[in-house]
Amino acid sequence: MTQPATSPAPKLETLGLSRERPLVIVDVDEVLGLFMKAFGAFLAERGFDFRIDRFALFQNIYPAGASEHLDIEAGRRLFDDFFATRCAEIEPAPGAVAGLQRLSRGAEILILSNAPPQAEQLRGQWLRRHGLPHPLILSSGPKGPITAGLVAQTPQRTAFVDDLLPNLDSVAEHAPATATFQHVADERLRPLAPSAPERHPRIDDWAELAAAIEAAVHGR
Ligand SMILES: [Mg+2]
Helix, strand or coil, X not given: CCCCCCCCCCCCHHHCCCXXXXXXXXXXXXXXXXXXXXXXXHHHHCCEEECCCCCCCHHHEEECCCCCCCCHXXXXXXXXXXXXXXXXXXXXXXXXXXXXXXXHCCCEEEEEECCCHHHHHHHHXXXXXXXXXXXXXXXXXXXXXXXXXXXXXXXXXXXXXXXXXXXXXXXXXXXXXXXXXXXXXXXXXXXXXXXXXXXXXXXXXHHHHHHHHHHHHHCC
């Protein structure tokens, strides 16, 4: 089955984004914010251990002290509940706010987050409260098709940042002119996260990441 090259994407002008400057598309969880840390605290309050011993999400949730992980559907309900009620409590990733503010002086910023729809209000509030008043799109599935639909609307250079290799590969496939960068914010996840630095530079320091994105979109 072939996927469409683009999927319906909002118009840049309805998002308040200009075609006069480069476009930088940035993920939230484990790029701008320490999701695993906040979700782990949320789970602990409910009597669950969140064991970061492999790069997974629902398979890492255990009833406290148990050797079998929680079933996936129960994990998904906890995940949805976290996004509906608590996702505004995530701590910004170190250097993320300063890095994005620096980028926003020379580029348009769009936040593209694979979070459930019920997160929209809290996630938007979180961004504004941390000085990142950029448009937010909540999406699901691989990010290549929607990114292709967005970057096709601008003649400027574009860049994309995510922690997940499948999203980076999806963007490289569907929007090959977009520069891709991997950032993994949580120090515990860094050694576990699959990477392909020959395709997507892996830069876990936000100051270095912002400099590399500037070089990519401004050609310097
Ligand atoms: Mg993420």
